[in-house]
Amino acid sequence: MNAPILVTGGTGTIGQRVVPLLLAAGEDVRILTRHPGQDAPGVEHRQGDIVAGTGLVEALAGVRTVLHLAGGPKGDEVATRNLAEAARAAGVDHLVVISVVAADRVPVGYYRAKAASERAVAESGVPWTVLRAAQLHEFVLPVIRGLARLPLTPVPRGLRVEPVHVEEVAARLVEVTLGDPAGRVPDIAGPEVLDIPHLLDAYTEPHGRRYPRFPLRIPGAAGRAYRAGDNLADASAVRGRRGWADFLAEEAAMPAVPAVRRRTTP
Numbered sequence: 001m002n003a004p005i006l007v008t009g010g011t012g013t014i015g016q017r018v019v020p021l022l023l024a025a026g027e028d029v030r031i032l033t034r035h036p037g038q039d040a041p042g043v044e045h046r047q048g049d050i051v052a053g054t055g056l057v058e059a060l061a062g063v064r065t066v067l068h069l070a071g072g073p074k075g076d077e078v079a080t081r082n083l084a085e086a087a088r089a090a091g092v093d094h095l096v097v098i099s100v101v102a103a104d105r106v107p108v109g110y111y112r113a114k115a116a117s118e119r120a121v122a123e124s125g126v127p128w129t130v131l132r133a134a135q136l137h138e139f140v141l142p143v144i145r146g147l148a149r150l151p152l153t154p155v156p157r158g159l160r161v162e163p164v165h166v167e168e169v170a171a172r173l174v175e176v177t178l179g180d181p182a183g184r185v186p187d188i189a190g191p192e193v194l195d196i197p198h199l200l201d202a203y204t205e206p207h208g209r210r211y212p213r214f215p216l217r218i219p220g221a222a223g224r225a226y227r228a229g230d231n232l233a234d235a236s237a238v239r240g241r242r243g244w245a246d247f248l249a250e251e252a253a254m255p256a257v258p259a260v261r262r263r264t265t266p
Ligand SMILES: NC(=O)c1ccc[n+]([C@@H]2O[C@H](COP(=O)([O-])OP(=O)(O)OC[C@H]3O[C@@H](n4cnc5c(N)ncnc54)[C@H](OP(=O)(O)O)[C@@H]3O)[C@@H](O)[C@H]2O)c1
Pocket: 008, 009, 010, 011, 012, 013, 014, 015, 032, 033, 034, 035, 048, 049, 050, 051, 052, 069, 070, 071, 072, 079, 098, 099, 100, 101, 133, 134, 135, 136, 137, 139, 263, 264, 265, 266
């Protein structure tokens, strides 16, 4: 048996796409999760909580490469620090971490936590790779759906996003995980930069209902950053090929969607 690749967040939206790709590449996978998991050929589970720092020693035993995808609304920087320290103690050769595009440019708690996570990795002493990804379509969809259902639809002024397809992010993560430690690699973002009216139009068109809209100003420093496009990837980013319309068509063609597909962290 190969040394397994430890995937934190292997049960999440991105992780569920990454694990089969690693298996297809001939790797064994160990998933760290807070819940009991069903082992399968090439896939084993270890229970632990990265924020609490539990289960890490057992999960890292015999592991050379770690792909850190676990994340939540709170505690990302604590989780990454705990994992990086445990990985150094375990003698891990490569720690790969997903972050978010513009982690150091948007003055919002989630982005600050991602920037702190990146620093924790860079200072850990473990050879590392960080890939910043834009928001997934799966993250943007419930936001747009929620806005579209309001009888008077607020449109955050100047906000633009560049949603990316989860399978393209997963493929790139596998590529960097199987490569050598590379530090910060080029960001990955979707093929289009879209404002909220465009996202809403594409969503509402097949549903045949479009409510009146009104402009909403996002206040404060966060609003200024979004209006300036500070949340967007620069020209060096790798761009996916599957856009918002492709994703909506895939969603529409999907008969039943497992609940876990909906669970996503920006
Ligand atoms: N979704 C996006 O648009 C997007 C964009 C850029 C970057 N990212 C980042 O990519 C990562 C994965 O995103 P995702 O959308 O796949 O997330 P997700 O679907 O919300 O899944 C979160 C994963 O994190 C695990 N997790 C959460 N807290 C944990 C803890 N304390 N200990 C151990 N595991 C924990 C969960 O595992 P269990 O529930 O099984 O324990 C689950 O597998 C996150 O760091 C996120 O910030 C996401």
